[in-house]
Amino acid sequence: MSDLQHPIQIADHPSQRALVEAYLNRVPVEPELGGSRIAELQAQIKALLIEKDAVIIAHYYTDPLIQALAEETGGTVSDSLEMARFGNNHRAQTLAVAGVKFMGETAKILTPEKRVLMPTLEATCSLDVGCPSVQFNAFCDQHPDRTVVVYANTSAAVKARADWVVTSSIALDVVDYLDGQGEKILWAPDKYLGAYVQKNTGADILMWDGSCIVHEEFKARGILDLKKVYPQAAILVHPESPESVVDIADVVGSTSQLIAAAETLPHEKLIVATDQGIFYKMQQAVPYKELLIAPTGGSGATCRSCANCPWMGMNNLENLLSCLQHGSNEVSVESSIGEQAMVSLGRMMDFNHRR
Numbered sequence: 001m002s003d004l005q006h007p008i009q010i011a012d013h014p015s016q017r018a019l020v021e022a023y024l025n026r027v028p029v030e031p032e033l034g035g036s037r038i039a040e041l042q043a044q045i046k047a048l049l050i051e052k053d054a055v056i057i058a059h060y061y062t063d064p065l066i067q068a069l070a071e072e073t074g075g076t077v078s079d080s081l082e083m084a085r086f087g088n089n090h091r092a093q094t095l096a097v098a099g100v101k102f103m104g105e106t107a108k109i110l111t112p113e114k115r116v117l118m119p120t121l122e123a124t125c126s127l128d129v130g131c132p133s134v135q136f137n138a139f140c141d142q143h144p145d146r147t148v149v150v151y152a153n154t155s156a157a158v159k160a161r162a163d164w165v166v167t168s169s170i171a172l173d174v175v176d177y178l179d180g181q182g183e184k185i186l187w188a189p190d191k192y193l194g195a196y197v198q199k200n201t202g203a204d205i206l207m208w209d210g211s212c213i214v215h216e217e218f219k220a221r222g223i224l225d226l227k228k229v230y231p232q233a234a235i236l237v238h239p240e241s242p243e244s245v246v247d248i249a250d251v252v253g254s255t256s257q258l259i260a261a262a263e264t265l266p267h268e269k270l271i272v273a274t275d276q277g278i279f280y281k282m283q284q285a286v287p288y289k290e291l292l293i294a295p296t297g298g299s300g301a302t303c304r305s306c307a308n309c310p311w312m313g314m315n316n317l318e319n320l321l322s323c324l325q326h327g328s329n330e331v332s333v334e335s336s337i338g339e340q341a342m343v344s345l346g347r348m349m350d351f352n353h354r355r
C-alpha cells in the first residue's frame with residue numbers, strides 16, 4: 001500500500017495533446033446500417049472466416065455487432081491481455097483483430113508467422129499517439145537507472161524500448177513485484193493509471209504525461225450526482241480515469257475485472273465509468289442488473305469522446321468484411337522492433353502465467 005515515501009512524479013515535458021487532437025480530427029463519422037444489410041454482412045463474414053482460416057479477436061469497446069459475431073464464430077471478445085493470449089493460442093492462420101492499432105501490432109509480434117488483419121489501420125489510441133518513440137527514447141535515456149514499464153497501449157517501437165509491458169489487469173502486480181526487487185520505475189504513458197499504481201504499491205515511479213481521452217472525461221461530481229439519484233448503486237471505475245473518480249469507486253479494475261465485479265457485487269444497479277462498448281458483455285453477464293453510464297464532461301467540458309472511444313468506433317462490419325475479402329490492412333512490424341518488443345511482451349505473458 002501507499003507509504004507516501006515517493007510522491008507522484010510526472011515528467012516535465014510538453015503535453016502531447018496537440019498530437020492527439022490532430023488524430024481525432026481524422027476520425028470519420030460511420031454510417032448507420034440497416035437490418036438487412038447487417039444480416040448480409042454477417043453472412044459474408046462468416047463464410048470468409050471459414051474460407052480464409054480466420055478468427056475474430058475483438059475488444060470489449062468495439063461495436064456490439066462485431067462482438068456478437070466474434071462470439072458466434074468461435075472468436076473472442078476480451079481485454080487486450082486476453083486478446084493477445086487468444087491469438088497466440090488459436091490454431092487459425094489469420095487473425096482479424098477488431099480494436100486499435102497497438103492490439104494488431106501485439107498480435108503480430110506474438111505470432112509473426114500468422115497473418116494479422118484489421119478492419120482499419122487508422123484506429124489508434126490517444127495513449128499511443130501521445131507517446132512517440134523518439135521522445136520516449138530520449139526520456140528513457142535521461143533516466144537510465146529506472147526500469148521501464150509501459151502500458152500495452154503503446155506502439156511496437158515503445159514496447160521495444162521497455163523492460164516490461166503491462167495491461168491494466170496486471171499493472172499493480174507487476175509494479176509491486178518490481179518494487180519488491182528494489183527497482184525504481186519509469187512508467188508510460190497513462191499518468192492516471194500510473195498514479196493509481198503508485199498509490200497502491202508505494203513504488204518510486206516517474207511518469208510520462210499521457211492520458212486516455214475517453215476515461216479522463218469522467219467527472220467525480222457528475223458521478224456523485226448520479227449516485228444521489230441511485231444511492232444503492234455501486235460505482236465501477238477503470239483506472240485510466242482521474243484520481244478523483246478512482247477515489248469514489250467501489251471497484252477499480254480493468255475491463256475484465258469490472259465485468260467480474262458486476263457479477264460478484266450484490267448491488268442491482270451499477271454506475272460504470274468506462275467505454276460504453278463494455279455494456280454488451282457486462283449486460284450479458286448480469287442481465288438482471290441495471291447498468292448506468294457514468295456521466296462525462298459537464299459545464300465547460302471538452303469531451304470529444306463521451307464514453308465512446310472514437311478509434312474503437314472506426315471498426316464496423318463493412319470494413320471487417322473488406323479486410324477479410326481483400327486481405328487488406330495487414331499489420332506488419334519491422335522484425336528487429338518485433339524481436340525487441342517480444343522481450344518486454346514475453347515478460348508480461350510469462351508473469352501472468354505464473355499467477
Ligand code: SF4
Pocket residue numbers: 061100124125126127153212213214215240275309310311312
Ligand atoms: S478507450 Fe482510451 S485507452 Fe482505450 S483505445 Fe480508446 S483512447 Fe485508447
